Amino acid sequence: MYEDFRYTLVLAALVLTGCVRPQESSSPDGPLIIDGGTVVIMDEAGTILEGGAVLVESDRIAALLEPGAPRPDGATVIDATGHVVIPGLVNTHGHAAMSLLRGLADDMPLLTWLNDHIFPAEAALVAPDFVYWGTLLSSVEMLKGGTTTFADMYYFRDDMAQATVDAGIRAVTGPHVIGFPTPDYASPEESLADAAEFMERYQDHPTVVPAVAAHALYTTPLHAVEAAFRLAERYDAPFQIHAVEDPSENVTARELTGMGVIEALDSIGALRPGTVLAHSIYLSDEDIERIAASGAGIAHNPQSNMKLGVARAAPVAAALAAGIPVGLGTDGPASNNDLDMFDEMDAAAKVQKFMLGDPAALPAETVFRLATMGGARVLNLHHEIGSLEPGKRADIVLVDVRRPGLTPLYRVYSHLVYAARGSDVSTVIVNGRVVVRDREILTVDQDEVMERARGFGDRVREVMEDIAAARTADGTQAERQ
Amino acid sequence: MYEDFRYTLVLAALVLTGCVRPQESSSPDGPLIIDGGTVVIMDEAGTILEGGAVLVESDRIAALLEPGAPRPDGATVIDATGHVVIPGLVNTHGHAAMSLLRGLADDMPLLTWLNDHIFPAEAALVAPDFVYWGTLLSSVEMLKGGTTTFADMYYFRDDMAQATVDAGIRAVTGPHVIGFPTPDYASPEESLADAAEFMERYQDHPTVVPAVAAHALYTTPLHAVEAAFRLAERYDAPFQIHAVEDPSENVTARELTGMGVIEALDSIGALRPGTVLAHSIYLSDEDIERIAASGAGIAHNPQSNMKLGVARAAPVAAALAAGIPVGLGTDGPASNNDLDMFDEMDAAAKVQKFMLGDPAALPAETVFRLATMGGARVLNLHHEIGSLEPGKRADIVLVDVRRPGLTPLYRVYSHLVYAARGSDVSTVIVNGRVVVRDREILTVDQDEVMERARGFGDRVREVMEDIAAARTADGTQAERQ
Numbered sequence: 001m002y003e004d005f006r007y008t009l010v011l012a013a014l015v016l017t018g019c020v021r022p023q024e025s026s027s028p029d030g031p032l033i034i035d036g037g038t039v040v041i042m043d044e045a046g047t048i049l050e051g052g053a054v055l056v057e058s059d060r061i062a063a064l065l066e067p068g069a070p071r072p073d074g075a076t077v078i079d080a081t082g083h084v085v086i087p088g089l090v091n092t093h094g095h096a097a098m099s100l101l102r103g104l105a106d107d108m109p110l111l112t113w114l115n116d117h118i119f120p121a122e123a124a125l126v127a128p129d130f131v132y133w134g135t136l137l138s139s140v141e142m143l144k145g146g147t148t149t150f151a152d153m154y155y156f157r158d159d160m161a162q163a164t165v166d167a168g169i170r171a172v173t174g175p176h177v178i179g180f181p182t183p184d185y186a187s188p189e190e191s192l193a194d195a196a197e198f199m200e201r202y203q204d205h206p207t208v209v210p211a212v213a214a215h216a217l218y219t220t221p222l223h224a225v226e227a228a229f230r231l232a233e234r235y236d237a238p239f240q241i242h243a244v245e246d247p248s249e250n251v252t253a254r255e256l257t258g259m260g261v262i263e264a265l266d267s268i269g270a271l272r273p274g275t276v277l278a279h280s281i282y283l284s285d286e287d288i289e290r291i292a293a294s295g296a297g298i299a300h301n302p303q304s305n306m307k308l309g310v311a312r313a314a315p316v317a318a319a320l321a322a323g324i325p326v327g328l329g330t331d332g333p334a335s336n337n338d339l340d341m342f343d344e345m346d347a348a349a350k351v352q353k354f355m356l357g358d359p360a361a362l363p364a365e366t367v368f369r370l371a372t373m374g375g376a377r378v379l380n381l382h383h384e385i386g387s388l389e390p391g392k393r394a395d396i397v398l399v400d401v402r403r404p405g406l407t408p409l410y411r412v413y414s415h416l417v418y419a420a421r422g423s424d425v426s427t428v429i430v431n432g433r434v435v436v437r438d439r440e441i442l443t444v445d446q447d448e449v450m451e452r453a454r455g456f457g458d459r460v461r462e463v464m465e466d467i468a469a470a471r472t473a474d475g476t477q478a479e480r481q
Numbered sequence: 482m483y484e485d486f487r488y489t490l491v492l493a494a495l496v497l498t499g500c501v502r503p504q505e506s507s508s509p510d511g512p513l514i515i516d517g518g519t520v521v522i523m524d525e526a527g528t529i530l531e532g533g534a535v536l537v538e539s540d541r542i543a544a545l546l547e548p549g550a551p552r553p554d555g556a557t558v559i560d561a562t563g564h565v566v567i568p569g570l571v572n573t574h575g576h577a578a579m580s581l582l583r584g585l586a587d588d589m590p591l592l593t594w595l596n597d598h599i600f601p602a603e604a605a606l607v608a609p610d611f612v613y614w615g616t617l618l619s620s621v622e623m624l625k626g627g628t629t630t631f632a633d634m635y636y637f638r639d640d641m642a643q644a645t646v647d648a649g650i651r652a653v654t655g656p657h658v659i660g661f662p663t664p665d666y667a668s669p670e671e672s673l674a675d676a677a678e679f680m681e682r683y684q685d686h687p688t689v690v691p692a693v694a695a696h697a698l699y700t701t702p703l704h705a706v707e708a709a710f711r712l713a714e715r716y717d718a719p720f721q722i723h724a725v726e727d728p729s730e731n732v733t734a735r736e737l738t739g740m741g742v743i744e745a746l747d748s749i750g751a752l753r754p755g756t757v758l759a760h761s762i763y764l765s766d767e768d769i770e771r772i773a774a775s776g777a778g779i780a781h782n783p784q785s786n787m788k789l790g791v792a793r794a795a796p797v798a799a800a801l802a803a804g805i806p807v808g809l810g811t812d813g814p815a816s817n818n819d820l821d822m823f824d825e826m827d828a829a830a831k832v833q834k835f836m837l838g839d840p841a842a843l844p845a846e847t848v849f850r851l852a853t854m855g856g857a858r859v860l861n862l863h864h865e866i867g868s869l870e871p872g873k874r875a876d877i878v879l880v881d882v883r884r885p886g887l888t889p890l891y892r893v894y895s896h897l898v899y900a901a902r903g904s905d906v907s908t909v910i911v912n913g914r915v916v917v918r919d920r921e922i923l924t925v926d927q928d929e930v931m932e933r934a935r936g937f938g939d940r941v942r943e944v945m946e947d948i949a950a951a952r953t954a955d956g957t958q959a960e961r962q
Contacts, residue, residue: 421903
């Protein structure tokens with residue numbers, strides 16, 4: 001309580017001192033026109049409007065205008081000459097606050113990484129302020145790299161959501177359950193006890209999409225997963241869960257439930273549109289059929305899985321052929337180690353070709369669709385985001401293609417997937433609000449965010465040194481005995 | 482002849498108008514100090530000098546200075562606060578001028594890509610001006626991304642070399658043979674006839690390292706490969722050849738020579754230090770032993786190979802264990818589709834972990850070594866470049882780590898390999914000369930280079946449309962008959 005109160009004071013102080021700017025400051029008053037770029041609409045037909053314009057009114061895309069069509073008077077104009085205008089990228093899976101642990105440890109087996117590095121650091125440090133500043137840091141990185149929506153699983157839901165609101169990014173996040181005590185709750189039951197309050201509070205929020213997450217079947221009892229899912233169902237909200245990232249998960253699930261992971265989730269009704277199956281690497285043909293029949297989607301995280309030495313990638317080509325919604329995700333920044341969705345598109349295309357020995361697998365346009373409409377569909381938000389069609393939320397990204405590495409430009413999708421990177425993004429609009437302009441974040445003070453992040457870095461280093469010292473002392477004592 | 486003459490006039494005009502600036506303009510007059518950064522020396526011990534300085538005198542690294550040590554008076558100071566100072570990255574394999582064909586076609590089998598797209602475009606357009614401007618475009622991209630040395634195989638050696646001199650990048654390039662007519666020569670014999678002139682001309686050049694290339698054993702008769710190698714041997718120059726990128730290459734080599742690719746190269750003595758075996762994917766254990774015994778090196782191009790659906794990566798972990806020098810390469814920008822060596826490091830680490838199912842395979846420091854000292858060793862230039870040790874050529878790169886995605890920083894190698902990208906490079910020094918400063922190229926007019934590139938883009942589009950129209954006409958005619 002004391003912590004929370006103190007934290008609210010800090011936040012208030014930040015707003016007062018201008019470190020965190022109130023939301024209104026960077027919104028234009030009237031309509032906004034993004035004019036003169038190559039507009040990648042991402043409609044069903046894959047239309048590209050060369051030299052067209054996107055008209056934004058309030059938080060929505062009002063119209064697409066042909067090059068010669070008259071422009072309404074009085075609109076604020078963003079000149080998109082030399083830019084490709086794309087729907088904001090959708091990152092379907094991650095743990096944003098872990099940016100504060102990025103690069104702490106790499107190049108080791110998952111359990112060593114978790115038990116010797118990540119878990120001890122998290123146990124010592126994860127608290128509301130850690131989550132707030134870590135999420136803010138990641139939100140800035142994502143926005144500046146063209147990601148306008150991300151789905152997240154982590155602790156301290158309120159602080160996490162507040163960080164995304166302050167950054168001005170769209171976030172799919174909320175209550176989270178796992179079968180052991182976490183920094184925020186002692187049990188899944190406790191986590192769920194006040195979860196409805198969060199879901200209610202954000203029901204009509206312009207950018208926070210309340211969602212429920214259960215960690216995984218190998219960490220969380222099926223009844224707790226089911227309770228979490230029921231909550232999501234009650235609010236027609238997305239439901240996130242890690243699924244078959246490792247073959248052992250099916251073995252464990254069978255021991256615990258008599259069923260494989262996907263079958264067990266199906267048995268409690270948890271497969272339905274808006275259910276996000278993160279990773280989904282070890283899927284049988286039967287699993288693919290089951291998911292396809294349900295409307296559930298897959299969050300494919302190629303780089304995280306490669307880095308952890310998972311010798312397979314999610315069967316994306318097969319899943320798409322079966323009609324399963326597939327999106328891309330970076331996973332946590334400590335597993336990847338970046339939040340650049342352009343990088344993720346490139347890797348998604350290449351690892352599928354590599355795995356299948358087929359250069360035609362996942363062509364550029366398909367991959368770009370995964371990162372936009374595909375992700376929107378996975379999150380069950382495809383009526384609101386994922387394309388630049390009129391009526392949708394105005395989540396729009398301008399990619400500057402005027403640099404040597406993107407010149408000449410023959411095919412837009414090829415450059416977006418294989419040659420562009422997050423640093424080519426110049427302007428970002430979320431929900432009609434300009435949040436990045438000329439590569440600068442407008443919503444928060446980036447220097448302040450980085451200074452806070454460095455402060456947490458110092459604390460992480462101290463904690464890890466203490467742990468190492470304690471280990472050495474234990475070792476010395478053990479030797480003496 | 483007329484073409485060449487006209488071309489020389491164009492070049493002279495560009496120098497006069499300031500589009501191509503003479504080499505002296507961006508060199509400091511006296512000593513240069515890069516001070517206050519995290520200096521990654523890349524010596525044998527992997528020393529990192531926190532807050533130290535690199536002293537450059539003329540074209541060489543004169544000394545490394547500890548944080549508290551006195552700095553010489555009168556030196557030009559480059560403030561490296563907030564930067565990691567690294568040896569210039571070494572790109573061991575590519576075809577730089579193909580940047581003008583980047584993204585023309587992707588996501589298809591190699592032979593379709595070559596026969597239907599790349600070869601027709603090259604046949605119509607590859608000429609001295611195409612090679613000059615394409616190489617200049619790529620050189621700018623590479624320099625701005627921290628690559629200070631690259632090895633190249635392409636046509637019109639003189640124009641290619643001149644572009645690298647104008648850009649101010651170090652290049653390993655020169656005569657090239659292949660068993661069929663090319664835009665510059667009718668045969669390998671013709672190509673070799675005036676090759677010695679090139680080798681002589683660049684013997685003591687500060688940045689052009691004359692080298693000889695033979696395309697591959699499946700395209701070039703063994704006697705022509707041998708003749709090319711003898712030329713390289715005569716000048717103690719690097720020798721480049723594509724080797725076992727595809728399993729069919731060994732089959733073809735056996736039909737033609739009775740030996741596999743590596744054995745055939747060994748039979749003519751072509752395996753020795755400075756021989757660059759590009760790709761080297763399908764190596765047997767015997768091949769690895771043979772290469773290890775010879776001192777020849779491997780240019781590993783993970784992203785190009787993944788994109789082309791080659792279902793294996795070069796056995797880098799095994800090659801390193803055997804003591805083979807291994808470097809990284811981007812391959813041509815039309816195959817990758819970028820020239821970002823940071824991206825290549827990330828992919829090299831991840832694809833090896835993925836292929837071996839081992840997260841500990843190719844850890845970050847090992848991969849960073851491949852991109853610097855490893856590449857230098859492959860090119861037999863490790864006494865001159867690849868590390869920041871005193872006495873070596875001053876090829877130095879400053880990586881700006883002051884952005885959200887690189888904050889906090891726990892381990893330098895992790896960030897360099899997994900989180901940084903070419904766009905984080907702020908300053909680049911080649912051979913003691915500052916060629917990139919605050920992310921701007923100083924040696925050439927980037928706008929002019931891009932305008933030329935767009936012009937070639939227009940010509941490529943026209944040629945491809947003509948070819949498509951001719952194909953349709955052929956088809957219609959065939960139907961009528």
